[in-house]
Amino acid sequence: MAEKIKKIEELPYEVAFTELGNIVESLETGEHTLEEAMALFERGQVLAKHCAMLLDKAELKVKQLSDDSLLEFRGEE
Numbered sequence: 001m002a003e004k005i006k007k008i009e010e011l012p013y014e015v016a017f018t019e020l021g022n023i024v025e026s027l028e029t030g031e032h033t034l035e036e037a038m039a040l041f042e043r044g045q046v047l048a049k050h051c052a053m054l055l056d057k058a059e060l061k062v063k064q065l066s067d068d069s070l071l072e073f074r075g076e077e
Helices: 013-030 033-073
Strands: none
Touching: 013 033
């Protein structure tokens, strides 16, 4: 149960994405009260933003790491 209480900002991408998928599946069942569904939806929104931020950071890092290599490669042509 401690996993669910963990702050979203501390979750690695894979864990956050898996939880987001579980929330989507759970909401699709329609078996929740309105309050439960709203709480799940809110957590899902935060998880989605967290995943997007982590992907953006990873993309930026890849671009930064590959820019030098790409410039060197283009220069050799």
